[in-house]
Amino acid sequence: MLAFFRRLTHSKVGVIITFLVLGVIALAFAAGDVTGLSSMTGGAGITGGDVATVGKAEVSANELKTQAQTQLEGFRQQQPTLDMATFVNQGGFEGTLDRIISSMALEQFGRAQGMVVSKRSVDGQIASIPALQGPTGKFDENLYRQVLAQRKLTDAQIRSDIVRDTFAQQLTIPSTGATQVSSQLALPYASLLLEKRTGTIGFIPAAVVPAGAAPSDADLNTFYTRNIARYTVPERRIVRYAVVSPDQVKTQAAATDAEIAKAYQQDRARYAATEKRTITQVVVADQAGATALAAKVKAGTSLADAARAAGLEASTQAGVEKAAYAGTASAQVADAVFAAASGAVIGPVRTQLGWTVAKVDKIENVAGRSLDQVRGEIAAALGIQKAAAALSDIHDKIDDSLSKNATFDEVIADQKLKPVTTPALIASGINPDDATSKPDPAIAPLVAAAFQAADGDGPQLVQLGTDGGFAVVALGRVVRATPRPLAQVRAAVLKDVTADRSRQAARKVAADVLARINKGMTIQQSLAQTKLPIPAARPLTASRAQIAADPRGAPPALALMFSMAPNTAKTLAAPDDSGWFIIKLDSIASGNAAGNDAAIKAARANIGRSVGREYVEQFAKAVRVDVGVKTNATALARTRAELLGQAGTAN
Numbered sequence: 001m002l003a004f005f006r007r008l009t010h011s012k013v014g015v016i017i018t019f020l021v022l023g024v025i026a027l028a029f030a031a032g033d034v035t036g037l038s039s040m041t042g043g044a045g046i047t048g049g050d051v052a053t054v055g056k057a058e059v060s061a062n063e064l065k066t067q068a069q070t071q072l073e074g075f076r077q078q079q080p081t082l083d084m085a086t087f088v089n090q091g092g093f094e095g096t097l098d099r100i101i102s103s104m105a106l107e108q109f110g111r112a113q114g115m116v117v118s119k120r121s122v123d124g125q126i127a128s129i130p131a132l133q134g135p136t137g138k139f140d141e142n143l144y145r146q147v148l149a150q151r152k153l154t155d156a157q158i159r160s161d162i163v164r165d166t167f168a169q170q171l172t173i174p175s176t177g178a179t180q181v182s183s184q185l186a187l188p189y190a191s192l193l194l195e196k197r198t199g200t201i202g203f204i205p206a207a208v209v210p211a212g213a214a215p216s217d218a219d220l221n222t223f224y225t226r227n228i229a230r231y232t233v234p235e236r237r238i239v240r241y242a243v244v245s246p247d248q249v250k251t252q253a254a255a256t257d258a259e260i261a262k263a264y265q266q267d268r269a270r271y272a273a274t275e276k277r278t279i280t281q282v283v284v285a286d287q288a289g290a291t292a293l294a295a296k297v298k299a300g301t302s303l304a305d306a307a308r309a310a311g312l313e314a315s316t317q318a319g320v321e322k323a324a325y326a327g328t329a330s331a332q333v334a335d336a337v338f339a340a341a342s343g344a345v346i347g348p349v350r351t352q353l354g355w356t357v358a359k360v361d362k363i364e365n366v367a368g369r370s371l372d373q374v375r376g377e378i379a380a381a382l383g384i385q386k387a388a389a390a391l392s393d394i395h396d397k398i399d400d401s402l403s404k405n406a407t408f409d410e411v412i413a414d415q416k417l418k419p420v421t422t423p424a425l426i427a428s429g430i431n432p433d434d435a436t437s438k439p440d441p442a443i444a445p446l447v448a449a450a451f452q453a454a455d456g457d458g459p460q461l462v463q464l465g466t467d468g469g470f471a472v473v474a475l476g477r478v479v480r481a482t483p484r485p486l487a488q489v490r491a492a493v494l495k496d497v498t499a500d501r502s503r504q505a506a507r508k509v510a511a512d513v514l515a516r517i518n519k520g521m522t523i524q525q526s527l528a529q530t531k532l533p534i535p536a537a538r539p540l541t542a543s544r545a546q547i548a549a550d551p552r553g554a555p556p557a558l559a560l561m562f563s564m565a566p567n568t569a570k571t572l573a574a575p576d577d578s579g580w581f582i583i584k585l586d587s588i589a590s591g592n593a594a595g596n597d598a599a600i601k602a603a604r605a606n607i608g609r610s611v612g613r614e615y616v617e618q619f620a621k622a623v624r625v626d627v628g629v630k631t632n633a634t635a636l637a638r639t640r641a642e643l644l645g646q647a648g649t650a651n
Contacts, residue, residue: 194591236424238476255382290348290355
């Protein structure tokens with residue numbers, strides 16, 4: 001329901017009406033991550049179209065679908081190519097359901113404990129949003145109502161979400177800050193990190209294993225059907241846009257002779273003849289010291305050296321005009337310095353900070369510049385100013401039109417802009433129907449805006465670069481993810497079938513190798529019996545601390561080795577499907593962190609970073625049991641299918 005708030009932040013209006021409800025949700029669940037509590041759900045007792053009941057409340061299929069779309073759009077900000085099918089298949093559907101259930105359970109639990117979220121509190125959250133404040137700096141009720149009407153939402157819906165998420169926040173935030181872990185609890189974890197394992201790893205490349213007979217048409221069709229997602233073109237969008245750039249207002253931004261002359265008169269002092277001087281000076285606290293220092297300088301010692309000998313530091317101002325120098329020194333010193341000749345020593349002169357001694361190092365006379373000499377400079381500056389003003393005026397007019405629900409075509413016609421319609425592009429900006437298509441950086445922000453919009457959203461304004469240019473962007477049409485016909489991708493399918501057969505053949509070889517190892521043969525001997533040109537086995541040694549320290553995570557082979565029993569072997573598919581690993585664990589050297597204060601301290605710190613999250617997860621699980629949760633497997637399956645576009649319902 002709140003998805004539109006995120007989308008709207010990409011336009012001027014959107015920045016104005018971004019709600020804090022999304023922030024409330026983030027605060028409630030960021031540390032706790034109560035998305036993984038599906039084990040608490042049951043399956044009986046629900047009727048109708050509801051997908052779940054939480055205590056006395058129901059979770060409707062529409063609410064679940066809407067919230068799933070909201071979650072998808074949030075992830076799309078980091079991964080623009082993510083589509084609903086991938087989101088659902090990677091657990092997004094179940095995660096969204098669990099978030100809804102946990103939020104509703106926490107609300108009901110809070111109410112049962114006597115907690116209250118007052119109307120005044122909700123009013124305050126809405127009214128305090130800077131984006132909803134009008135020209136007076138106060139909450140604008142009309143703006144709020146206008147937004148609700150445009151999005152077909154009600155005030156009650158917004159308030160209900162705020163109340164629910166405030167309960168969740170109040171109940172979970174106190175636990176998220178927990179960081180204390182005892183040394184006794186940390187000891188076994190610290191010891192575990194010191195554990196070392198040694199094994200052997202072999203590799204059977206799929207490329208060296210024969211793939212067998214050429215696949216038939218039936219084989220190709222079967223493989224294509226089973227792997228249809230591989231040959232599916234991601235969701236595409238047709239983008240309509242019109243660019244407003246400084247070049248388009250260049251003619252009206254040209255400065256006239258009268259404007260140039262007026263600007264010259266206003267800045268006449270800037271173009272008048274002036275004198276600049278380079279001055280070295282030092283301030284001395286007492287007059288006697290200043291007099292002695294001035295005498296040394298007049299006798300030939302440099303002012304810097306004389307000051308250093310007195311324990312002071314001289315400063316130099318290069319190419320400074322009298323007014324600027326007076327601002328840093330004083331009017332009396334400036335008068336004296338700018339009346340002196342080059343090389344003269346001035347002072348000591350009394351100032352508020354002490355006594356100033358100065359020397360004129362250089363005098364530079366800058367000739368004045370006539371109007372004709374600076375005409376081009378002034379014209380260029382005025383052109384930039386007028387272009388910015390013209391662009392701002394057009395921007396405001398378009399923004400006003402959009403706020404009154406003007407269409408893209410109406411805006412284009414009114415401002416006499418040149419519209420552009422792109423082919424159906426994927427999120428990266430590529431046209432998949434054109435083999436030569438490449439992303440165009442110039443329209444990348446426009447494509448991104450279109451992919452963050454939803455069907456029915458109005459046009460929006462998108463800033464381009466830093467020269468004041470912008471574009472009016474509208475979503476022309478959404479082309480749902482569609483499989484390419486087998487005839488179009490036959491060559492790719494043939495290549496994939498052949499590669500898959502090689503992988504399967506390599507898997508059988510790996511299974512045979514593993515069987516011989518489990519009967520007592522060494523890895524190297526078992527690999528040699530394959531009669532294939534495969535690399536020799538190599539040793540594999542690591543500690544848990546080493547793999548835990550890798551910010552990229554443990555390599556799959558090491559992760560498997562640390563989950564095996566001694567003197568056992570297992571196979572593992574290579575991450576890139578290039579073959580199969582055979583891993584044998586030879587020995588385990590247990591760690592003992594007793595007395596190792598550094599290891600225990602590090603373990604306490606690591607556990608402390610997640611203990612608050614664990615508390616929240618366990619608390620949320622307990623709340624769900626207390627409130628009572630049931631799910632409707634049939635309704636969930638139907639809703640999941642609808643999100644995937646498998647039940648005639650668009651996602």
